[in-house]
Amino acid sequence: MEGVVAAEQGIVSAERSRLVEGVRGYGLIVGMWLRSTMAYRASFVMTAVGNFVATGFDFVTIMLMFTHVDVLGGFTLPEVALLYGASATAFGLADLVLGSMDRLGRRVRDGTLDTLLVRPVPVLAQVAADRFALRRLGRITQGLLVLGYALLVLDIEWTPLKVAMLPMMVLSGAAVFGAVFVVGAAFQFFAQDASEVQNAFTYGGTTLLQYPPSVFAKDLVRGVTFVVPLAFVSWLPALYVLGRDYPLDLPRWVAFLPPVVAVGCWVIAGLAWRVGLRAYRSTGS
Amino acid sequence: MRLYAVVAAGGFRRYTTYRVATLAGVFTNTVFGFIMAYTYIALWDERPHLGGYDMSQALTYVWLGQALLMTCAMMGGGFEDELMERIRTGDIAVDLYRPADLQLWWMAGDLGRAAFHLLGRGIVPMVLGALAFDLALPGSPWTWLAFLVSVVLGVVVSFAVRFLVALSAFWLMDGAGAMQIAWLAGLFFSGMLLPLNLFPGALGEVARALPWSSLLQVPADVFLGTYAGWDLAGAYAFQAGWAVVLLLAGRLLQSVATRRVVVQGG
Numbered sequence: 001m002e003g004v005v006a007a008e009q010g011i012v013s014a015e016r017s018r019l020v021e022g023v024r025g026y027g028l029i030v031g032m033w034l035r036s037t038m039a040y041r042a043s044f045v046m047t048a049v050g051n052f053v054a055t056g057f058d059f060v061t062i063m064l065m066f067t068h069v070d071v072l073g074g075f076t077l078p079e080v081a082l083l084y085g086a087s088a089t090a091f092g093l094a095d096l097v098l099g100s101m102d103r104l105g106r107r108v109r110d111g112t113l114d115t116l117l118v119r120p121v122p123v124l125a126q127v128a129a130d131r132f133a134l135r136r137l138g139r140i141t142q143g144l145l146v147l148g149y150a151l152l153v154l155d156i157e158w159t160p161l162k163v164a165m166l167p168m169m170v171l172s173g174a175a176v177f178g179a180v181f182v183v184g185a186a187f188q189f190f191a192q193d194a195s196e197v198q199n200a201f202t203y204g205g206t207t208l209l210q211y212p213p214s215v216f217a218k219d220l221v222r223g224v225t226f227v228v229p230l231a232f233v234s235w236l237p238a239l240y241v242l243g244r245d246y247p248l249d250l251p252r253w254v255a256f257l258p259p260v261v262a263v264g265c266w267v268i269a270g271l272a273w274r275v276g277l278r279a280y281r282s283t284g285s
Numbered sequence: 286m287r288l289y290a291v292v293a294a295g296g297f298r299r300y301t302t303y304r305v306a307t308l309a310g311v312f313t314n315t316v317f318g319f320i321m322a323y324t325y326i327a328l329w330d331e332r333p334h335l336g337g338y339d340m341s342q343a344l345t346y347v348w349l350g351q352a353l354l355m356t357c358a359m360m361g362g363g364f365e366d367e368l369m370e371r372i373r374t375g376d377i378a379v380d381l382y383r384p385a386d387l388q389l390w391w392m393a394g395d396l397g398r399a400a401f402h403l404l405g406r407g408i409v410p411m412v413l414g415a416l417a418f419d420l421a422l423p424g425s426p427w428t429w430l431a432f433l434v435s436v437v438l439g440v441v442v443s444f445a446v447r448f449l450v451a452l453s454a455f456w457l458m459d460g461a462g463a464m465q466i467a468w469l470a471g472l473f474f475s476g477m478l479l480p481l482n483l484f485p486g487a488l489g490e491v492a493r494a495l496p497w498s499s500l501l502q503v504p505a506d507v508f509l510g511t512y513a514g515w516d517l518a519g520a521y522a523f524q525a526g527w528a529v530v531l532l533l534a535g536r537l538l539q540s541v542a543t544r545r546v547v548v549q550g551g
């Protein structure tokens with residue numbers, strides 16, 4: 001009996017040490033890329049500003065729309081800004097940490113993934129940290145600015161729950177998007193040059209969430225609630241903060257589910273990654 | 286002339302090998318098309334006839350944008366990466382010794398690429414869009430033809446801009462920044478995010494006068510039948526004018542840059 005417990009603890013601690021190892025490896029590789037980024041400071045500043053402006057165009061587009069209308073799908077500009085800011089910040093965080101995952105297809109194609117397999121660091125950590133791009137802070141900054149604008153302008157009756165909802169929403173949202181990145185990468189083990197499919201769910205997902213759910217057809221909203229649970233990233237918690245009706249007559253408490261949904265997504269992502277990695281056949285080149 | 290036809294065919298064929306990538310791209314274009322179409326419906330619900338378009342014209346505009354995104358390389362993604370790499374590594378010296386004109390060579394290849402993307406990534410999203418939404422498709426074959434001419438001119442303008450950007454690598458070495466600025470401008474000022482008719486005041490006037498409006502706004506308006514007779518000729522002249530000016534600027538920069546290569550010794 002004691003033996004079994006000890007063995008179980010052994011497995012648990014092995015899992016944990018793998019996680020620690022992964023995080024450590026990720027940190028080391030990220031550090032390396034940071035040093036190399038900082039070797040060309042001017043280039044870094046330019047691309048970071050570019051990243052900020054590029055993602056800012058999304059919101060500029062929404063502002064241009066609001067020069068013609070007062071409400072879009074029944075939502076005012078500050079309300080849309082809250083949805084936008086929450087989604088853009090959450091996506092920006094996931095993109096900063098895991099945005100390099102879409103390069104996996106190329107590594108599978110040209111066989112350079114093999115070098116990652118023989119290193120004593122979990123492959124996921126290596127792929128995620130590969131070419132870590134600090135310039136992606138531009139997107140996070142832009143999202144936070146829009147979020148800040150929304151919170152300044154909106155007249156919200158704050159409760160402790162609503163205040164707690166903001167960081168919870170952004171962090172769980174980032175985790176959900178992160179899981180989508182990992183599932184997308186796992187898919188590329190099978191479809192090597194299909195990274196654009198991943199873009200549809202990541203970039204497409206964040207674009208979708210930047211508009212109120214009332215804009216979209218019911219089936220689409222159903223899809224991003226129950227199939228790819230993006231609605232939990234920002235729509236549901238943000239609608240709770242705004243005190244607006246939820247889509248699909250969902251009960252009020254679903255706004256508190258994002259952390260649970262995020263954990264669920266990561267379990268699925270972890271399984272998908274394992275299946276993908278196990279199915280990997282080297283090109284042999 | 287035959288040489289460039291072969292290069293163009295090669296540019297076309299090269300992309301036919303990326304079959305899965307093309308399918309994936311079609312999927313992504315379709316997803317974005319749906320998302321944008323719904324936001325446009327919300328907008329035109331509030332303000333019918335915004336920018337002179339009715340609802341079905343606005344929706345057609347969305348799907349034209351998705352169909353032409355890769356064709357007119359509004360976000361880049363053509364030859365420019367490769368040309369920049371050749372400039373950076375010095376392989377460009379080899380290209381300059383070839384008995385072909387550098388600019389025409391790359392343009393032929395880019396036209397082939399554009400033709401592939403028009404067929405590969407343009408038609409299917411457009412058909413899917415037409416099945417899901419009520420689109421304003423032209424009834425007359427002449428309008429389709431007029432649209433194709435406008436698209437070709439748009440591709441040439443797009444090429445001319447990207448050629449200039451690529452040549453900047455002679456001076457900048459790392460052209461990533463210049464390329465990013467170029468695709469940002471391409472995305473915003475082509476009308477990809479929102480029709481330029483909806484841009485307010487001076488911003489709208491400037492945006493419509495810039496070369497990038499040739500990439501989507503002008504072809505889309507030709508498709509939607511906004512131009513007839515002399516207006517159509519005017520639209521073509523606008524695109525062709527920018528094409529000539531930008532291609533000449535490319536020539537000039539190319540000759541300056543070439544001298545630089547000789548100075549460096551390749």
